[in-house]
Amino acid sequence: MNNTFTTYYKQQVEAAPLAVFRVFFGVMMLFSVIRFWSYGWIDKLYLQPSFSFSYYGFEWIQPLGIYTYGLFAVCGISALCVALGFKYRIAVILFFLSFTYIELMDKTTYLNHYYFVSCVSFMMIFLPAHRYFSVDAYRNRSLASFTVPQWTIDSLKVMLTVVYFFAGLAKLNSDWLVEAMPLKIWLPSKYDIPLLGDLMQQEWVHYAFSYGGAGYDLLIPFLLFYKRTRWFAFAVVVVFHVLTRVLFPIGIFPYVMIVSALIFFDASVHHKILAFISRLFKISKEKIDALASFSTKKSISRIAPITIAVFLCIQALVPWRYLAYPGELFWTEEGYRFSWRVMLMEKAGYAQFTVKDTQSGKQFAIDNRDFLTPFQEKQMSTQPDFILEYAHFLGTHFGSQGHKNIAVFVESYVALNGRLSQPYIDPKIDLMQVKNSFAPKDWLLPFNDKIEGL
Amino acid sequence: MKMKKYIIVTLLTLGALATYSCSDDDTVTPDEGSNPTFDRGVMLTNWADNIIIPSFTDFGTKTSALEVATQTFVDDPTTVNLESLQSSWFNAYISFQEVSLFEIGKAEEINYRIRLNAYPTNVSKIDDYIENGNINFALPSSFDAQGFPALDYLLYGLGETNEETLGFFTTHTNADSYKTLLSSVSQTIHSLTEEVITSWTGPFRDSFVANIASSANGSVDKLTNDFIYYYEKSLRAGKVGIPAGIFSNDPLPQNVEALYKGDISKELLLASIETTQNFFNGEHFDGTTAGIGFKDYLDFLNTIKEGDDLSVLINQQFNIAEEKAKTLNDNFTIQIENDNNKMLETYNELQRNVVFIKVDMLQALSIDVDYVDADGD
Numbered sequence: 044m045n046n047t048f049t050t051y052y053k054q055q056v057e058a059a060p061l062a063v064f065r066v067f068f069g070v071m072m073l074f075s076v077i078r079f080w081s082y083g084w085i086d087k088l089y090l091q092p093s094f095s096f097s098y099y100g101f102e103w104i105q106p107l108g109i110y111t112y113g114l115f116a117v118c119g120i121s122a123l124c125v126a127l128g129f130k131y132r133i134a135v136i137l138f139f140l141s142f143t144y145i146e147l148m149d150k151t152t153y154l155n156h157y158y159f160v161s162c163v164s165f166m167m168i169f170l171p172a173h174r175y176f177s178v179d180a181y182r183n184r185s186l187a188s189f190t191v192p193q194w195t196i197d198s199l200k201v202m203l204t205v206v207y208f209f210a211g212l213a214k215l216n217s218d219w220l221v222e223a224m225p226l227k228i229w230l231p232s233k234y235d236i237p238l239l240g241d242l243m244q245q246e247w248v249h250y251a252f253s254y255g256g257a258g259y260d261l262l263i264p265f266l267l268f269y270k271r272t273r274w275f276a277f278a279v280v281v282v283f284h285v286l287t288r289v290l291f292p293i294g295i296f297p298y299v300m301i302v303s304a305l306i307f308f309d310a311s312v313h314h315k316i317l318a319f320i321s322r323l324f325k326i327s328k329e330k331i332d333a334l335a336s337f338s339t340k341k342s343i344s345r346i347a348p349i350t351i352a353v354f355l356c357i358q359a360l361v362p363w364r365y366l367a368y369p370g371e372l373f374w375t376e377e378g379y380r381f382s383w384r385v386m387l388m389e390k391a392g393y394a395q396f397t398v399k400d401t402q403s404g405k406q407f408a409i410d411n412r413d414f415l416t417p418f419q420e421k422q423m424s425t426q427p428d429f430i431l432e433y434a435h436f437l438g439t440h441f442g443s444q445g446h447k448n449i450a451v452f453v454e455s456y457v458a459l460n461g462r463l464s465q466p467y468i469d470p471k472i473d474l475m476q477v478k479n480s481f482a483p484k485d486w487l488l489p490f491n492d493k494i495e496g497l
Numbered sequence: 498m499k500m501k502k503y504i505i506v507t508l509l510t511l512g513a514l515a516t517y518s519c520s521d522d523d524t525v526t527p528d529e530g531s532n533p534t535f536d537r538g539v540m541l542t543n544w545a546d547n548i549i550i551p552s553f554t555d556f557g558t559k560t561s562a563l564e565v566a567t568q569t570f571v572d573d574p575t576t577v578n579l580e581s582l583q584s585s586w587f588n589a590y591i592s593f594q595e596v597s598l599f600e601i602g603k604a605e606e607i608n609y610r611i612r613l614n615a616y617p618t619n620v621s622k623i624d625d626y627i628e629n630g631n632i633n634f635a636l637p638s639s640f641d642a643q644g645f646p647a648l649d650y651l652l653y654g655l656g657e658t659n660e661e662t663l664g665f666f667t668t669h670t671n672a673d674s675y676k677t678l679l680s681s682v683s684q685t686i687h688s689l690t691e692e693v694i695t696s697w698t699g700p701f702r703d704s705f706v707a708n709i710a711s712s713a714n715g716s717v718d719k720l721t722n723d724f725i726y727y728y729e730k731s732l733r734a735g736k737v738g739i740p741a742g743i744f745s746n747d748p749l750p751q752n753v754e755a756l757y758k759g760d761i762s763k764e765l766l767l768a769s770i771e772t773t774q775n776f777f778n779g780e781h782f783d784g785t786t787a788g789i790g791f792k793d794y795l796d797f798l799n800t801i802k803e804g805d806d807l808s809v810l811i812n813q814q815f816n817i818a819e820e821k822a823k824t825l826n827d828n829f830t831i832q833i834e835n836d837n838n839k840m841l842e843t844y845n846e847l848q849r850n851v852v853f854i855k856v857d858m859l860q861a862l863s864i865d866v867d868y869v870d871a872d873g874d
Contacts, residue, residue, distance in 0.1 A: 154872060227801055232711040232863035234534070244534050246801055294872035386873075391860040393852050405746045408738075421866055456852045463805045464856045 052348065054193040057310035058175035058335075059317060061196055062128075065172035066320065067302040069126025072138065072160065075295050076119035085115055088152055092416050094436055095149035096429055099479055104147040111148075117141045125167070128177020132168070139164040150429075151422045155385050156296040159206060163303075166202060166354065169347040170195045175335050176317055176328075189335040192343060198351045199306050202358065204264035209362045209383035211260030216496025218373075218388070219257065223249040224460040225389035226256075233290055256386075259283055267307040280304045291386070368483050373459055374490035376426050377483060392424030392467065394455040396434060398441050401448040409437060425457050427468070427484050434474035451475050465491055535797040537717050541706045543779055543788035544720065550702065551782035552595045553694050559589040560687040567683035571676045574666040579659055583652050587761065589686070590645045594768035596693075598727045598776060601720055602705065603696035610731065611640050613686055617752050618646035620654070627674045634685045646755075647682050651675070654757035711863070718864050721791075725855050725866065728773050733847040736766045737822075740833055741840035748837050753829040762829035766822055770847075774815040777808075791858065798861050807861060811853045818846040 079085065089095070089106040097104065107114055118141040124134030143161045146152070171191050173179045180187035218224040223246070230243040230252065242248045259279065266276035284297035305312070321328040365378030372379060373388050399406035411420045414436070423429040434451040442449045450473040458464035465488075468474075472486045566585035570578040593613060600610050612634070622642035626632050634643045655675075656662040665675050708716040734744065735754070742748035753762045779790020792808040799806060821843045826832035833840055859866055 228860060228863050231535070231798060231801065234537075235709050235711055235715075241534065244801075249801075292873055296872070389860055389863070391856045391866075393856045395848075400746075407745050408743045410734075410744060417866065456856055458856045458860050461802050461804055461860065463807070463810075464852055 052192070052194060055190040056193045056196060057313075058171075058189060058191040059310040059313035060306055060308065061170065061172045061191055061199075062174075062176040063313040063316050064199060064303070064306050065128060065131075065167070066126050066176070067305070068163065068167070068299075069122050069124070071295060071299050071302065072122035072142070072164075073119050073126065076115055076122060078295065080112075080115055080119075085111055087416070088418070089145075089148055092149070092151075092419060094414055094419075094433075096151050096419065096423070096432055098147055098150050099428070099481070101147045104144060106148045114141055114145060118145060128173040128179050131173030131177060131179050135164060135167045135172075139168060149419075150380075151419045153380060154296075155206075155383055156293070156299065158381055160299070162354075162358070163199070163202060166198060166351060169344075169350050170198070171343060176331055180335065181331065184334060184337065187331075187335045187337070189332070192348075194348060194351075195343075196306065198355065199303075200264075200268070201355055203303055203306070204268075205355070205358050206383050207260050207264045210385045211257055211262075212497050213362075213382070213384045213387055214253075214257035214260060216494050218460045218494050218496075219253055220496075222460070223253045225387070226252050228389045228461055230290070236289060239289075267304060270309075273307060277304055277308075287386075370483070370487070371490040371492075371494055373494060374457075375484060375487055376428075388460055390425040390457060390459050391464070392455060392457040393464070394424040394430055394433075394453050394468075396437055397452045397454070398437055398446070399450045399452065400446055401450050414440075424455065425467075427487055428479065430455065430468060431474055431477060431479055431484075434477075435479075438475040449475060459490075462492060535794055537709045537711075537715075537794075538706060540779070540789045540794060541709065541716050543781075543790065544776075545697070545702050545706050547781040547786075547788050548776060548779075549596075549599050550694075550697050552599070553690070553697060555782065556589070556592045556596045557687075557690050557694050559585070559592040560683075560690045563589045564683045564687040567680055570666070571680050574663060574676070576659055576663060579652070579663055579666075583659075586645070586648050586652060587758075590755070590761070591764065591768050593645060594765055595772045595782075597731060597769070598724060598772055599720075600723050600727065601716075602701050603693045605723075607689060607692060608637075608640065609689060609693060612689060613644040614646060614754075615641040615644060616646035616649075616735075616754055617756060618642060618644075618650050620650060623647060623650060623678070626678055627671050630674055630677075632678065632681055634681065643682050643685060645686070648679070648686075649755050649757045651679055651682070652757070653759075713865065717862075721859070721862065721864050722866065724773070724776065724791075725851075725859070728854060729851050732766075732769050732773060733844065733851060736762070736769065737829075737840060737844045737847060740829055741837055741844055742833075743841070743844055748833050748840075750830045750833040753833070756830065759830060760827040763822065763825050763827045766825075766829075767819065770815065770819050770822060774812070774819075777811060777815070791862075795858065795861055802861070807853065807857050811850060811858065814846070814850040814853060818843065818850060821846045 089111045090108065092106075095106055117137060121134045121138035121141060124130055125138055139161065142157075142164060146157050146161060171188075172195075174186060174188040174191060214220070227246070227249045230249055233243045234240045236243065263276055263280060263283075266272040266279070269276075281301055284301050287293060288297040305316070318328055320326070321331075362382035362384075365372045365382070368375060368377040370377070373390075394411070396409040396411070397406050398409060411423075415423060415433070423433050430453060434453060438449045438451045452470055452472070453468050453474060454470045455467040456464040457467040467488060469486050469488055474486070477486055563582075563585045566578070566582040570582045597610050597614065604610070619641040622639065626642070633639060652662065655665045666672055666679070669675060705716050708714070710716075711718065713719075738744060740749050740752040754765050755761045775784075777790060778792045779788040780786070781788055792812070795808040795811075796806075799808075821839075825839055825843060826835070829840070855866060
């Protein structure tokens with residue numbers, strides 16, 4: 044056993060897959076930053092809101108005003124450096140920090156694929172992705188290497204497997220499989236899509252997509268691992284993600300997943316890709332190869348494999364933390380984020396806050412538009428931690444205006460996966476008296492239905 | 498691009514054929530055997546041709562009559578002409594409730610609703626116009642000193658009686674300024690309305706109907722958001738909630754619609770409720786036929802979902818709110834000062850439909866509330 048492990052740990056493979064991953068990841072992230080910037084989203088999502096929703100424990104991370112642009116610039120430039128393999132270690136650390144900081148500024152914008160980017164860039168800090176086909180290796184012969192340890196490439200495969208597999212497990216529930224929800228809500232509205240449009244209103248299509256989606260997520264990593272099904276699996280990856288791109292507004296995520304799936308292929312495929320890139324940019328691949336092949340085997344810090352191993356174990360455990368909470372996960376969202384629950388529910392809500400002066404008994408209702416952007420309001424009204432944070436913001440805001448003995452109540456309704464809306468938060472609870480914590484939220488009203496499944 | 502156009506044309510043709518084949522019984526679902534589909538293009542056509550354009554056209558005749566009556570009064574300020582102008586104002590104001598909802602296209606561009614109906618009107622700005630004579634109604638700073646509320650003040654707020662009011666347009670030192678202002682306000686109401694009508698009878702109608710996309714820029718998504726915004730902000734909050742003191746420490750009776758005329762605030766509210774309910778049901782402006790609207794769309798989607806019958810719940814709630822509103826005093830200022838609880842009860846009934854429309858209906862239609870331009874996953 045110990046022997047097998049040591050053999051595996053020492054196993055060297057060609058570095059090309061890791062190099063290709065680095066290049067594509069960097070380019071995608073650079074493109075992502077440019078796209079985000081050009082759509083005016085920095086201003087819209089981080090500068091315009093007068094208030095931002097923080098992650099528990101990360102309240103100190105706030106948008107930086109006009110300097111937020113600088114943060115995005117750092118993020119974009121470091122992504123480019125990662126792609127080039129220029130000052131790789133510093134670049135990837137900077138990228139991870141700046142990107143993660145951006146994501147932590149306002150949880151309104153939380154997306155699984157942003158979290159995925161943070162996870163992968165964290166791992167890349169510990170991976171020798173710059174030893175081949177990089178500026179660093181070109182300039183520093185002692186760094187250049189044709190090979191890297193096998194585990195460095197495998198760890199990325201495991202990360203991708205985690206993403207897909209947990210996304211698949213999460214779909215094994217009665218709403219998804221029995222009701223074909225929420226696709227039954229989403230797809231009919233896409234009827235204007237050329238060619239596929241007519242199908243989108245057919246019930247059997249909703250079921251086909253539901254089962255197809257669950258099957259895809261559960262099986263695809265294994266089909267990619269297995270050499271004989273790899274090309275077929277990759278074709279499915281492309282079709283699946285292009286289809287999701289057509290149907291849903293999910294930005295560059297489909298492309299990130301498509302290029303990430305390349306990591307499963309043999310080095311020969313990656314050499315072809317690198318040859319193509321070399322021709323495109325008039326780089327001499329032969330020279331790079333020659334430099335790399337001179338080098339001797341490189342040692343790698345002991346910290347790296349341990350960190351990656353611990354990180355992947357955490358990844359495998361975090362999605363299960365919802366089991367520690369009572370109540371329906373989709374309803375309470377306790378343990379929902381950071382668990383690869385992707386495109387799983389349609390939730391709409393309405394939250395009407397009332398600020399009350401408990402001494403005079405006077406009260407008034409809040410127009411959320413006075414404080415929140417439409418996007419923030421939408422996210423706030425269906426997620427209890429947002430509602431609590433906003434209530435405290437309102438209490439503090441009106442408290443600082445001279446009101447004393449402030450109590451904040453909310454009358455809220457939430458509709459989940461096509462069910463009729465029902466009251467969400469206990470309207471009699473003064474939210475100013477509730478403290479944010481990881482404890483179960485007993486001020487939520489129970490869900491009047493049952494969703495079976497994992 | 499050409500390919501895309503071809504596909505869209507084909508789909509539209511097929512859609513038109515499908516609609517034609519089942520138009521005799523006016524159902525959305527074709528006969529058994531073929532699969533049911535809902536064509537948003539048909540709904541948009543009904544909205545444009547049978548509801549929005551006729552509503553604006555009808556309102557246009559009222560604003561034209563208002564402008565004429567104003568001119569007659571300005572040329573010859575007599576009690577009879579004042580009464581005639583007051584009645585034109587009332588007719589147009591009621592009729593405005595039937596178009597105010599459709600703040601899309603040109604109307605949105607020119608801030609139609611707020612320029613015609615920002616209340617309470619800004620009396621000090623109006624007095625300033627009278628004193629200094631500078632009027633530029635196109636400036637946002639003047640939005641709350643024009644439109645129907647400004648006329649409300651000029652026709653009912655200057656004096657206690659019509660005789661007193663008449664004095665401002667005849668014997669007052671600034672009589673000419675009063676007359677000029679009166680004319681300008683009426684003219685602006687009419688000319689803005691003409692702009693909107695011209696836009697709807699021009700190419701805008703076709704682009705509106707053709708834009709069946711289910712994106713934030715699609716006509717259905719946009720008008721649905723406008724519908725909700727109107728119901729929530731103008732109807733529920735503006736006409737009832739704000740004056741009843743829902744959003745403030747104390748009631749604000751001075752914020753009712755038609756403060757100076759007084760006894761028509763209930764009628765304006767009821768007209769507005771009726772418009773929103775009729776629009777929800779897709780009823781033609783002439784009231785003779787029910788075309789395709791949100792109700793039919795929800796019913797169609799419910800055949801897939803087999804859930805609660807949302808269109809019935811929403812219509813029931815409209816009826817409950819309307820019945821409640823009918824119990825109010827004609828004059829909301831009096832209602833608020835004597836028994837504000839009835840106002841609050843009306844607000845609560847209106848509010849229940851906000852939840853049905855904004856949460857349940859939007860979810861069923863898979864439309865995002867407001868334009869949220871960001872990625873999802």
